[in-house]
Amino acid sequence: MSTSEGWRIPAVEALRVTEATRVADLNTNGTPGFDGDKALGARLLEQRGAVLSGLQEMLFAGARTTDEHRSVLLILQGMDTAGKGGVVRHVIGHVDPQGVDHASFGVPTPEEKRHHYLWRIRRELPRKGQLGVFDRSHYEDVLVVRVHDLVPRTEWETRYDEINAFERDLVESGTTVVKVAMFVSLDEQKARLAERLDRPDKYWKYHPSDVTERGYWPKYQEAYQAMLDRTSTEHAPWFVIPSDRKWFSRLAVTELLIDALERLDLSWPPADFDIEAEKLRLARS
Numbered sequence: 001m002s003t004s005e006g007w008r009i010p011a012v013e014a015l016r017v018t019e020a021t022r023v024a025d026l027n028t029n030g031t032p033g034f035d036g037d038k039a040l041g042a043r044l045l046e047q048r049g050a051v052l053s054g055l056q057e058m059l060f061a062g063a064r065t066t067d068e069h070r071s072v073l074l075i076l077q078g079m080d081t082a083g084k085g086g087v088v089r090h091v092i093g094h095v096d097p098q099g100v101d102h103a104s105f106g107v108p109t110p111e112e113k114r115h116h117y118l119w120r121i122r123r124e125l126p127r128k129g130q131l132g133v134f135d136r137s138h139y140e141d142v143l144v145v146r147v148h149d150l151v152p153r154t155e156w157e158t159r160y161d162e163i164n165a166f167e168r169d170l171v172e173s174g175t176t177v178v179k180v181a182m183f184v185s186l187d188e189q190k191a192r193l194a195e196r197l198d199r200p201d202k203y204w205k206y207h208p209s210d211v212t213e214r215g216y217w218p219k220y221q222e223a224y225q226a227m228l229d230r231t232s233t234e235h236a237p238w239f240v241i242p243s244d245r246k247w248f249s250r251l252a253v254t255e256l257l258i259d260a261l262e263r264l265d266l267s268w269p270p271a272d273f274d275i276e277a278e279k280l281r282l283a284r285s
Contacts, residue, residue: 004255006036006044011255017181017238023225028185029244034251041247048254049094055261056131058268060099063129065269069174072260073125073132074253077139077227078182079220080210081192083243083250084135087182090250091257092133101126104135117141117159118166126175131257138163142227147219160230167236176260177236180253181224182243186217 004010014033036044059070074092076084092100103124112120118138126132142159145151167177184192193210196202213220232238239256243249 004044004048006034006040007255008035009033010259011252012239012259015239015241015252015256017228017232017240021228021240023183023221023228023240026183026240026242028183028188028242030242031245031248032242034248038245038247041251045090045247045251045254048251048258049091052091052254052258052261053095055258055266056095056099058266059131059261059264060096060129062266062269065272069128070176070264071126071128071130071132071174072176072178072257072264073134073170074257075134075137075139075177075179076182076253077137077143077180078243079184079189080207080213081189082182082184083246084182085205086246087180087250087253088133088135091253092131094254095131099129099131101130101132102135103133105137105140118162121166125170128174132175138166139227139231142231143220143223146223146226147216160226163231164233164236167231167233171235176264178256178260179232179236179238180256181228181238181240182249183224183240184243186214188244189214 007014009032011033034041059072063070076087078084088102092102101124105120108117108120121134121138124132124134142156142163146153146156170177193206196206228238228240239252241249241252
Protein backbone atom coordinates (compact mmCIF):
# COMPACT_ATOMS: atom_id res chain seq x y z
CA MET A 1 0.00 0.00 0.00
CA SER A 2 1.53 3.31 -1.07
CA THR A 3 1.48 6.41 1.08
CA SER A 4 0.23 9.61 -0.55
CA GLU A 5 2.04 12.93 -0.15
CA GLY A 6 1.69 14.32 3.35
CA TRP A 7 0.52 11.03 4.82
CA ARG A 8 3.02 9.47 7.20
CA ILE A 9 0.59 6.58 7.62
CA PRO A 10 -2.07 5.80 4.98
CA ALA A 11 -5.48 7.14 5.99
CA VAL A 12 -7.01 3.67 5.80
CA GLU A 13 -4.61 2.58 8.56
CA ALA A 14 -4.38 5.77 10.63
CA LEU A 15 -8.15 6.23 10.92
CA ARG A 16 -9.38 2.67 11.29
CA VAL A 17 -11.05 1.85 14.59
CA THR A 18 -9.14 -0.43 16.93
CA GLU A 19 -9.82 -1.88 20.35
CA ALA A 20 -7.98 1.13 21.79
CA THR A 21 -10.26 3.71 20.16
CA ARG A 22 -12.01 5.82 22.79
CA VAL A 23 -14.51 8.46 21.72
CA ALA A 24 -14.15 10.40 24.97
CA ASP A 25 -10.37 10.69 24.49
CA LEU A 26 -10.40 11.61 20.80
CA ASN A 27 -8.42 14.69 19.79
CA THR A 28 -10.98 16.20 17.44
CA ASN A 29 -8.46 18.81 16.29
CA GLY A 30 -5.91 16.19 15.27
CA THR A 31 -4.80 14.98 11.85
CA PRO A 32 -3.91 11.31 12.44
CA GLY A 33 -1.31 10.02 10.03
CA PHE A 34 -1.04 13.34 8.17
CA ASP A 35 1.90 15.71 8.64
CA GLY A 36 0.86 18.45 6.24
CA ASP A 37 -0.85 21.77 6.91
CA LYS A 38 -4.08 23.29 5.61
CA ALA A 39 -2.44 24.63 2.45
CA LEU A 40 -1.08 21.23 1.53
CA GLY A 41 -4.41 19.64 2.43
CA ALA A 42 -6.27 21.99 0.07
CA ARG A 43 -3.88 21.25 -2.77
CA LEU A 44 -4.05 17.52 -2.21
CA LEU A 45 -7.84 17.59 -2.07
CA GLU A 46 -7.92 18.90 -5.64
CA GLN A 47 -5.30 16.45 -6.85
CA ARG A 48 -6.75 13.43 -5.12
CA GLY A 49 -10.26 14.53 -6.05
CA ALA A 50 -9.25 14.12 -9.69
CA VAL A 51 -8.01 10.60 -8.93
CA LEU A 52 -11.28 9.82 -7.17
CA SER A 53 -13.23 11.14 -10.15
CA GLY A 54 -11.38 8.86 -12.56
CA LEU A 55 -11.93 5.78 -10.40
CA GLN A 56 -15.61 6.55 -9.94
CA GLU A 57 -16.05 6.96 -13.69
CA MET A 58 -14.34 3.62 -14.24
CA LEU A 59 -16.75 1.98 -11.77
CA PHE A 60 -19.70 3.57 -13.54
CA ALA A 61 -18.47 2.62 -17.00
CA GLY A 62 -17.79 -0.97 -16.00
CA ALA A 63 -21.38 -1.41 -14.84
CA ARG A 64 -22.55 -0.72 -18.39
CA THR A 65 -20.79 -3.79 -19.80
CA THR A 66 -21.00 -6.48 -17.11
CA ASP A 67 -23.70 -8.21 -15.12
CA GLU A 68 -21.50 -8.22 -12.02
CA HIS A 69 -22.84 -5.99 -9.24
CA ARG A 70 -20.16 -3.72 -7.85
CA SER A 71 -20.84 -0.51 -5.98
CA VAL A 72 -19.43 1.55 -3.11
CA LEU A 73 -21.45 2.87 -0.18
CA LEU A 74 -20.07 5.74 1.91
CA ILE A 75 -21.79 6.04 5.28
CA LEU A 76 -21.34 9.41 7.01
CA GLN A 77 -22.31 9.42 10.66
CA GLY A 78 -21.80 12.29 13.10
CA MET A 79 -23.40 14.86 15.35
CA ASP A 80 -24.85 18.09 13.97
CA THR A 81 -22.17 20.36 12.42
CA ALA A 82 -19.68 17.47 12.14
CA GLY A 83 -19.27 18.28 8.45
CA LYS A 84 -21.22 15.55 6.67
CA GLY A 85 -22.75 18.02 4.24
CA GLY A 86 -19.35 19.55 3.56
CA VAL A 87 -17.97 16.14 2.63
CA VAL A 88 -20.83 15.63 0.18
CA ARG A 89 -20.19 19.01 -1.42
CA HIS A 90 -16.38 19.09 -1.45
CA VAL A 91 -15.53 15.40 -1.85
CA ILE A 92 -18.42 13.82 -3.71
CA GLY A 93 -18.61 17.07 -5.68
CA HIS A 94 -15.47 15.96 -7.53
CA VAL A 95 -17.22 13.07 -9.23
CA ASP A 96 -19.84 12.79 -11.99
CA PRO A 97 -23.25 13.20 -10.30
CA GLN A 98 -24.89 10.66 -12.62
CA GLY A 99 -22.78 8.02 -10.90
CA VAL A 100 -23.86 8.99 -7.37
CA ASP A 101 -26.85 7.74 -5.38
CA HIS A 102 -27.27 10.11 -2.41
CA ALA A 103 -29.68 9.72 0.49
CA SER A 104 -30.19 11.62 3.73
CA PHE A 105 -31.92 10.03 6.72
CA GLY A 106 -33.64 12.27 9.23
CA VAL A 107 -36.53 11.59 11.57
CA PRO A 108 -38.52 8.69 10.10
CA THR A 109 -41.71 9.63 8.27
CA PRO A 110 -45.05 8.12 9.36
CA GLU A 111 -44.76 5.63 6.49
CA GLU A 112 -41.22 4.66 7.48
CA LYS A 113 -42.29 4.13 11.08
CA ARG A 114 -44.77 1.51 9.92
CA HIS A 115 -41.89 -0.63 8.63
CA HIS A 116 -38.78 -2.30 10.01
CA TYR A 117 -36.06 0.32 10.59
CA LEU A 118 -33.94 -1.12 7.74
CA TRP A 119 -36.79 -0.78 5.25
CA ARG A 120 -35.96 2.80 4.31
CA ILE A 121 -32.25 1.96 4.16
CA ARG A 122 -32.71 -0.91 1.72
CA ARG A 123 -34.70 1.35 -0.61
CA GLU A 124 -31.74 3.74 -0.97
CA LEU A 125 -28.89 1.27 -1.47
CA PRO A 126 -26.61 2.18 -4.40
CA ARG A 127 -27.37 0.66 -7.75
CA LYS A 128 -24.81 -1.30 -9.75
CA GLY A 129 -21.85 0.87 -10.68
CA GLN A 130 -22.89 3.69 -8.36
CA LEU A 131 -21.14 5.50 -5.52
CA GLY A 132 -23.77 5.61 -2.79
CA VAL A 133 -23.66 8.23 -0.05
CA PHE A 134 -25.68 8.06 3.17
CA ASP A 135 -25.89 11.28 5.19
CA ARG A 136 -26.76 9.58 8.49
CA SER A 137 -27.95 6.00 8.20
CA HIS A 138 -29.33 2.92 9.93
CA TYR A 139 -26.98 3.79 12.81
CA GLU A 140 -29.47 6.43 13.92
CA ASP A 141 -31.38 3.44 15.28
CA VAL A 142 -28.63 2.64 17.79
CA LEU A 143 -27.69 6.27 18.46
CA VAL A 144 -30.62 8.71 18.69
CA VAL A 145 -32.97 5.88 19.54
CA ARG A 146 -30.71 4.76 22.38
CA VAL A 147 -29.96 8.24 23.74
CA HIS A 148 -33.61 9.27 23.84
CA ASP A 149 -35.10 5.91 24.87
CA LEU A 150 -37.34 5.84 21.80
CA VAL A 151 -37.61 2.05 21.95
CA PRO A 152 -36.93 -0.39 24.80
CA ARG A 153 -33.30 -1.38 25.43
CA THR A 154 -34.19 -4.99 24.60
CA GLU A 155 -35.07 -3.81 21.09
CA TRP A 156 -32.10 -1.58 20.23
CA GLU A 157 -29.64 -4.04 21.81
CA THR A 158 -30.46 -6.63 19.14
CA ARG A 159 -29.81 -4.17 16.34
CA TYR A 160 -26.01 -4.28 16.51
CA ASP A 161 -25.90 -7.91 15.42
CA GLU A 162 -28.69 -7.31 12.93
CA ILE A 163 -26.77 -4.43 11.35
CA ASN A 164 -23.61 -6.53 11.15
CA ALA A 165 -25.50 -9.25 9.32
CA PHE A 166 -27.15 -6.70 7.01
CA GLU A 167 -23.78 -5.19 6.06
CA ARG A 168 -22.21 -8.61 5.58
CA ASP A 169 -24.93 -9.41 3.06
CA LEU A 170 -24.26 -6.09 1.32
CA VAL A 171 -20.57 -6.83 0.98
CA GLU A 172 -21.18 -10.38 -0.22
CA SER A 173 -23.53 -9.04 -2.89
CA GLY A 174 -20.83 -6.72 -4.27
CA THR A 175 -21.10 -3.46 -2.32
CA THR A 176 -17.97 -2.10 -0.65
CA VAL A 177 -18.99 -0.33 2.56
CA VAL A 178 -16.95 2.63 3.83
CA LYS A 179 -18.15 3.77 7.25
CA VAL A 180 -16.99 7.16 8.51
CA ALA A 181 -17.69 8.49 12.01
CA MET A 182 -17.02 12.23 12.21
CA PHE A 183 -16.38 13.92 15.55
CA VAL A 184 -16.15 17.58 16.55
CA SER A 185 -15.57 19.06 19.99
CA LEU A 186 -18.33 20.79 21.93
CA ASP A 187 -16.51 24.11 21.50
CA GLU A 188 -16.19 23.69 17.74
CA GLN A 189 -19.82 22.66 17.43
CA LYS A 190 -20.82 25.75 19.41
CA ALA A 191 -18.79 27.98 17.08
CA ARG A 192 -20.37 26.41 13.99
CA LEU A 193 -23.87 26.78 15.40
CA ALA A 194 -23.13 30.43 16.26
CA GLU A 195 -22.06 31.02 12.66
CA ARG A 196 -25.38 29.66 11.46
CA LEU A 197 -27.17 32.18 13.68
CA ASP A 198 -25.01 35.05 12.41
CA ARG A 199 -25.48 34.36 8.70
CA PRO A 200 -28.86 34.60 6.94
CA ASP A 201 -27.64 32.11 4.33
CA LYS A 202 -27.11 29.58 7.13
CA TYR A 203 -30.41 29.99 8.99
CA TRP A 204 -31.92 27.08 7.09
CA LYS A 205 -29.26 24.76 8.53
CA TYR A 206 -30.04 25.72 12.13
CA HIS A 207 -32.63 24.04 14.28
CA PRO A 208 -33.32 24.84 17.97
CA SER A 209 -33.04 21.13 18.75
CA ASP A 210 -29.33 21.34 17.88
CA VAL A 211 -28.73 23.18 21.16
CA THR A 212 -30.97 20.79 23.07
CA GLU A 213 -28.98 17.82 21.82
CA ARG A 214 -25.77 19.31 23.25
CA GLY A 215 -27.13 18.49 26.69
CA TYR A 216 -27.02 14.80 25.78
CA TRP A 217 -23.33 14.86 24.79
CA PRO A 218 -22.16 12.27 27.40
CA LYS A 219 -24.93 9.89 26.36
CA TYR A 220 -24.03 10.33 22.71
CA GLN A 221 -20.40 9.55 23.49
CA GLU A 222 -21.49 6.30 25.15
CA ALA A 223 -23.75 5.44 22.22
CA TYR A 224 -21.04 6.16 19.64
CA GLN A 225 -18.53 4.11 21.61
CA ALA A 226 -20.90 1.14 21.66
CA MET A 227 -21.53 1.58 17.93
CA LEU A 228 -17.81 1.47 17.15
CA ASP A 229 -17.13 -1.42 19.53
CA ARG A 230 -19.94 -3.60 18.27
CA THR A 231 -20.22 -2.85 14.56
CA SER A 232 -16.64 -2.32 13.34
CA THR A 233 -16.08 -5.59 11.51
CA GLU A 234 -13.60 -7.02 9.04
CA HIS A 235 -16.13 -6.76 6.23
CA ALA A 236 -17.25 -3.23 7.15
CA PRO A 237 -14.82 -1.47 9.53
CA TRP A 238 -15.36 1.98 10.99
CA PHE A 239 -13.02 4.87 10.35
CA VAL A 240 -12.94 7.69 12.91
CA ILE A 241 -12.18 11.16 11.58
CA PRO A 242 -11.40 14.13 13.86
CA SER A 243 -13.41 16.90 12.20
CA ASP A 244 -12.61 20.20 13.89
CA ARG A 245 -10.44 20.89 10.82
CA LYS A 246 -12.80 20.67 7.87
CA TRP A 247 -9.99 20.48 5.35
CA PHE A 248 -8.60 17.38 7.03
CA SER A 249 -11.90 15.52 7.26
CA ARG A 250 -12.57 16.12 3.56
CA LEU A 251 -9.12 14.99 2.53
CA ALA A 252 -9.36 11.93 4.77
CA VAL A 253 -12.69 10.81 3.27
CA THR A 254 -11.24 11.29 -0.21
CA GLU A 255 -8.33 9.00 0.66
CA LEU A 256 -10.64 6.35 2.11
CA LEU A 257 -12.79 6.32 -1.03
CA ILE A 258 -9.76 6.13 -3.31
CA ASP A 259 -8.48 3.16 -1.32
CA ALA A 260 -11.87 1.40 -1.53
CA LEU A 261 -12.10 1.91 -5.28
CA GLU A 262 -8.50 0.90 -5.94
CA ARG A 263 -9.09 -2.35 -4.08
CA LEU A 264 -11.75 -3.21 -6.66
CA ASP A 265 -8.98 -3.45 -9.28
CA LEU A 266 -11.10 -1.57 -11.81
CA SER A 267 -10.38 -1.30 -15.52
CA TRP A 268 -11.96 0.45 -18.48
CA PRO A 269 -14.39 -1.79 -20.38
CA PRO A 270 -13.10 -2.87 -23.80
CA ALA A 271 -14.79 -1.71 -26.97
CA ASP A 272 -17.57 -4.00 -28.19
CA PHE A 273 -17.13 -2.81 -31.76
CA ASP A 274 -14.40 -2.77 -34.42
CA ILE A 275 -12.39 0.34 -33.55
CA GLU A 276 -10.58 0.67 -36.86
CA ALA A 277 -13.76 0.14 -38.83
CA GLU A 278 -15.49 2.86 -36.83
CA LYS A 279 -12.58 5.25 -37.37
CA LEU A 280 -12.94 4.65 -41.12
CA ARG A 281 -16.69 5.14 -41.04
CA LEU A 282 -16.27 8.38 -39.07
CA ALA A 283 -13.65 9.69 -41.50
CA ARG A 284 -15.98 9.03 -44.41
CA SER A 285 -19.04 10.58 -42.79
